[in-house]
Amino acid sequence: MLVAALYNYWIVIALMMIGLFVVILGGNLVKKIIGLNIFQTSVFIFYISVGKVDGGSAPILTEGVELYSNPLPHVLILTAIVVGIATTALALALAIRIKQAYGTIEERDIQTRDSQC
Amino acid sequence: MLAHLPVLQVILPLVAAPSCLIIRKSGLVWLFTFLVSLAALTVSALLLQQVIDSGVISYHLGGWDAPWGIEYRIDILNAWVLLIVSALGTVVLAAAHTSIRRELEEGQQILFYTLYLLCFSGLLGIVATGDVFNVFVFLEISSLSTYALIALGRDRRALWAAFQYLVMGTVGATFLLIGIGFLYMVTGTLNMQDLAARLPAIGTSTTVLAAFAFILVGICLKLALFPLHLWLPNAYAYAPSVVTAFIAATATKVAVYLLIRFTVSIFGVDFSLSVLPLQHLLIGLGLLGVLTASVVAVYQMNIKRMFAYSSVAQVGYMIVGIGLGTAAGLQATLLHLFNHALMKGALFLALAGVVYRVGSANISAFRGLGRRMPWTMGAIVIGGISLIGMPLTAGFISKWYLISAAVDSSHWLVALLLVAGSLLAVAYVWRLVEAAYFHSPETPDKPADEAPLSLLIPTWLLALANLYFGVDTRLPLAVTEMASRTLFGGAL
Amino acid sequence: MELLVDIALLGLLLVTAVAIAWARDLLAAVMLAGIYGLLSASFFMVMGAVDVAFTEAAVGAGISPLLMLATLSLTGRFQAGTDTRRVLFSLSLVILVGALLVAATLDMPAFGSPEAPAQQHVAPRYITESMNEIGIPNIVTSVLASYRAYDTLGEVVVIFTAGLGVLALLMSLPPQGEPVRGELLSPMRGHRILRVIGKILIPPILVFALYVQFHGEYGPGGGFQAGVIFAVGFILYAMLFGLDVVARVVSNAVVQVIAAVGVLLYGTVGLLGMLTGNNYLDYRDLAGDPVTGQHIGIIAIELGVGITVASVMMLVFFVFSGQLAGRRAG
Numbered sequence: 001m002l003v004a005a006l007y008n009y010w011i012v013i014a015l016m017m018i019g020l021f022v023v024i025l026g027g028n029l030v031k032k033i034i035g036l037n038i039f040q041t042s043v044f045i046f047y048i049s050v051g052k053v054d055g056g057s058a059p060i061l062t063e064g065v066e067l068y069s070n071p072l073p074h075v076l077i078l079t080a081i082v083v084g085i086a087t088t089a090l091a092l093a094l095a096i097r098i099k100q101a102y103g104t105i106e107e108r109d110i111q112t113r114d115s116q117c
Numbered sequence: 118m119l120a121h122l123p124v125l126q127v128i129l130p131l132v133a134a135p136s137c138l139i140i141r142k143s144g145l146v147w148l149f150t151f152l153v154s155l156a157a158l159t160v161s162a163l164l165l166q167q168v169i170d171s172g173v174i175s176y177h178l179g180g181w182d183a184p185w186g187i188e189y190r191i192d193i194l195n196a197w198v199l200l201i202v203s204a205l206g207t208v209v210l211a212a213a214h215t216s217i218r219r220e221l222e223e224g225q226q227i228l229f230y231t232l233y234l235l236c237f238s239g240l241l242g243i244v245a246t247g248d249v250f251n252v253f254v255f256l257e258i259s260s261l262s263t264y265a266l267i268a269l270g271r272d273r274r275a276l277w278a279a280f281q282y283l284v285m286g287t288v289g290a291t292f293l294l295i296g297i298g299f300l301y302m303v304t305g306t307l308n309m310q311d312l313a314a315r316l317p318a319i320g321t322s323t324t325v326l327a328a329f330a331f332i333l334v335g336i337c338l339k340l341a342l343f344p345l346h347l348w349l350p351n352a353y354a355y356a357p358s359v360v361t362a363f364i365a366a367t368a369t370k371v372a373v374y375l376l377i378r379f380t381v382s383i384f385g386v387d388f389s390l391s392v393l394p395l396q397h398l399l400i401g402l403g404l405l406g407v408l409t410a411s412v413v414a415v416y417q418m419n420i421k422r423m424f425a426y427s428s429v430a431q432v433g434y435m436i437v438g439i440g441l442g443t444a445a446g447l448q449a450t451l452l453h454l455f456n457h458a459l460m461k462g463a464l465f466l467a468l469a470g471v472v473y474r475v476g477s478a479n480i481s482a483f484r485g486l487g488r489r490m491p492w493t494m495g496a497i498v499i500g501g502i503s504l505i506g507m508p509l510t511a512g513f514i515s516k517w518y519l520i521s522a523a524v525d526s527s528h529w530l531v532a533l534l535l536v537a538g539s540l541l542a543v544a545y546v547w548r549l550v551e552a553a554y555f556h557s558p559e560t561p562d563k564p565a566d567e568a569p570l571s572l573l574i575p576t577w578l579l580a581l582a583n584l585y586f587g588v589d590t591r592l593p594l595a596v597t598e599m600a601s602r603t604l605f606g607g608a609l
Numbered sequence: 610m611e612l613l614v615d616i617a618l619l620g621l622l623l624v625t626a627v628a629i630a631w632a633r634d635l636l637a638a639v640m641l642a643g644i645y646g647l648l649s650a651s652f653f654m655v656m657g658a659v660d661v662a663f664t665e666a667a668v669g670a671g672i673s674p675l676l677m678l679a680t681l682s683l684t685g686r687f688q689a690g691t692d693t694r695r696v697l698f699s700l701s702l703v704i705l706v707g708a709l710l711v712a713a714t715l716d717m718p719a720f721g722s723p724e725a726p727a728q729q730h731v732a733p734r735y736i737t738e739s740m741n742e743i744g745i746p747n748i749v750t751s752v753l754a755s756y757r758a759y760d761t762l763g764e765v766v767v768i769f770t771a772g773l774g775v776l777a778l779l780m781s782l783p784p785q786g787e788p789v790r791g792e793l794l795s796p797m798r799g800h801r802i803l804r805v806i807g808k809i810l811i812p813p814i815l816v817f818a819l820y821v822q823f824h825g826e827y828g829p830g831g832g833f834q835a836g837v838i839f840a841v842g843f844i845l846y847a848m849l850f851g852l853d854v855v856a857r858v859v860s861n862a863v864v865q866v867i868a869a870v871g872v873l874l875y876g877t878v879g880l881l882g883m884l885t886g887n888n889y890l891d892y893r894d895l896a897g898d899p900v901t902g903q904h905i906g907i908i909a910i911e912l913g914v915g916i917t918v919a920s921v922m923m924l925v926f927f928v929f930s931g932q933l934a935g936r937r938a939g
Contacts, residue, residue, distance in 0.1 A: 305730030
């Protein structure tokens with residue numbers, strides 16, 4: 001019973017945690033950014049799951065349809081997706097600059113190079 | 118027009134930002150940005166007056182009633198924070214022109230002002246809104262612009278600091294998003310008022326507890342609460358000087374505001390401070406932050422970094438105030454919010470002057486600076502004694518209120534440790550004074566070489582404010598008392 | 610049936626995520642991230658979130674991998690190994706957070722339940738009243754462009770901010786090497802077949818973008834998706850015929866101004882609400898009757914969104930590929 005009601009959320013949590021794991025583990029900066037992406041996208045999946053209504057159709061009003069999915073989480077996630085790509089673009093630009101300034105985008109190497117000077 | 122003040126507060130800088138790109142002349146853009154921020158300051162002063170006179174103002178964006186539309190809700194708490202943010206934002210901007218011309222390339226200057234306005238409006242938007250998802254959106258506006266502004270610093274470490282901040286900040290914002298999602302799930306609403314009304318009925322379900330935890334951690338990442346402060350020192354140290362002054366004076370204040378808004382207004386004091394062991398956690402982490410960061414500050418060679426650690430420590434004081442869980446404690450936090458903005462604004466702007474003339478913020482650069490830059494050093498000394506909390510400075514007032522609040526709620530040990538924190542502040546400020554006044558400069562015969570007036574005037578404005586609000590405390594005391602009373606309502 | 614698709618998609622997502630975490634080769638990781646985006650778009654489709662699916666497909670499987678690939682060609686393809694202590698630390702932290710999240714689910718309303726609070730309080734009004742109040746079938750558009758139009762303004766400003774940030778970061782680099790000749794900028798310039806197909810494809814892409822822009826009231830679509838598609842048309846052109854050719858049509862400075870104009874358009878429409886005696890972003894008096902007013906307002910702000918998104922996407926792509934060109938030449 002519990003499994004049937006909540007399986008979706010549990011898988012989404014696993015997805016989030018894989019993303020977060022990649023972010024914290026770090027090492028390579030681009031990998032970190034990919035991890036952030038996975039983490040965020042999984043949160044989007046969570047929100048959209050919250051808006052799911054059994055038997056509901058897409059929230060575009062049509063004759064004869066009574067039950068719709070909840071449009072509000074969709075709107076919120078549209079905004080969040082845009083925020084996500086904005087962050088990704090900025091992070092990648094920073095990674096390029098870091099590569100040019102330090103000659104590497106490995107976290108450990110950057111830190112050793114900083115402690116040398 | 119008066120009815121539209123809440124939205125004008127945020128919309129003015131928000132719409133002015135893209136206009137900068139169309140003006141395209143760096144001098145003009147600076148003037149334009151400065152006028153816009155002056156307008157925002159005027160709006161915030163009028164708002165505070167309005168709230169004091171006639172109570173909470175609610176503004177329905179798009180004309181849709183809350184909770185279906187987004188509401189701006191100005192009460193005494195956020196009117197106060199709006200005033201702090203726009204005042205400091207304006208003063209720092211007045212100094213920006215000179216410093217930025219020295220520290221940034223020609224092509225970057227217009228982008229700097231645009232990003233500055235975006236960050237400014239983002240911060241104001243976080244404070245003004247009454248909708249939790251809207252908080253997330255404006256948080257990201259201010260965060261993204263802050264990352265870019267920090268990365269404009271000349272040292273390559275600015276890039277690395279900006280990247281670390283970006284990762285921490287994004288994780289924090291996503292945690293906040295998770296928390297907001299949970300809240301929406303159990304209440305069906307995003308409006309703060311509505312949430313506050315609906316949450317008590319749900320009680321302590323694990324979903325609400327987790328929402329609280331995620332929101333708390335998300336905000337504390339932004340707040341740089343010890344031990345989540347790791348991104349802050351480098352970001353402050355290597356950002357362009359005026360950027361440091363700006364974010365040190367405003368960004369952490371906004372995060373503290375959010376913490377108060379969520380714990381006290383939305384979840385409610387009963388839930389936040391009694392259901393969970395949060396009271397002990399906040400006081401513990403706050404004190405740990407005060408002591409550790411102050412000790413680390415003593416050993417810093419880079420003075421910008423030193424004051425950055427001092428900021429982590431000062432955030433600790435504010436958190437202790439919230440953790441005390443009394444109206445008096447909250448009042449102390451709100452007072453310190455204002456006073457700390459004044460101190461750090463003055464200090465970092467003075468440092469901008471030092472960097473402008475000497476080209477470095479290392480302790481060695483300060484040797485003999487008392488004679489070479491008497492006015493700038495004078496401002497640093499005033500900021501420093503205010504930071505320590507000596508009588509007749511603004512810093513004294515907030516420390517006094519905080520320590521009395523601790524004593525009143527019989528947290529004797531807390532009061533004692535707070536005093537110890539102040540003594541540590543004496544240690545790190547003294548190092549600077551010693552270098553500036555008791556060491557001879559490396560080149561002894563250099564004549565006085567003051568920072569330009571355009572930097573000196575804003576710096577001294579803030580330094581004098583530190584003295585003024587140490588003596589005439591009517592306004593901050595009245596406002597913060599009103600705010601803490603309303604927030605605690607019938608709870609105590 | 611739906612349940613099976615749902616579980617299958619979630620399973621695939623899980624496998625992809627693990628593969629990304631595992632990959633040492635960043636090129637593979639980026640490709641997998643693209644697949645992850647596409648899979649989540651499919652999942653959104655199954656959940657009935659058509660607009661979100663559309664956007665996620667364009668962003669997660671389009672723009673985002675594109676930018677990552679450009680970055681990889683500048684920063685290198687392989688990552689170094691990670692030390693075990695760090696792995697253990699990250700693992701324990703993540704397990705802690707995950708456990709908290711799982712605990713949170715135990716009190717949650719069941720997945721898909723129509724009685725869940727989220728479906729009860731605020732949302733029903735959008736479903737039952739939006740036709741009378743706004744007069745367009747796509748509820749998502751009604752909410753994002755009118756009920757919560759202020760969030761959408763914030764979203765446009767976020768993307769604008771990111772564009773400026775990227776510009777501020779990458780523009781300041783010292784010029785590297787000689788001015789770049791055309792073919793360096795367009796690896797596919799030599800491919801005649803690609804160029805012919807491109808020439809045929811690009812006009813329909815731009816027309817499709819316009820369709821998506823103005824059809825958002827009735828079906829999935831709107832300013833953001835249209836902006837992305839429009840930018841893709843230009844990006845494709847730049848890849849096939851060279852950045853310099855595109856730069857002749859639209860220079861970097863012009864694109865910046867256009868991006869600003871989009872935000873200004875949105876902001877000004879909001880101010881018009883104030884001039885007509887209502888609140889900010891209230892469109893009801895922009896025309897004779899409220900529903901027409903809402904229509905005009907929504908079309909205008911969606912246009913602002915489209916303009917800013919398209920120009921920022923182009924700007925970011927130009928700046929990134931400018932870096933690539935600089936390196937190849939240098």
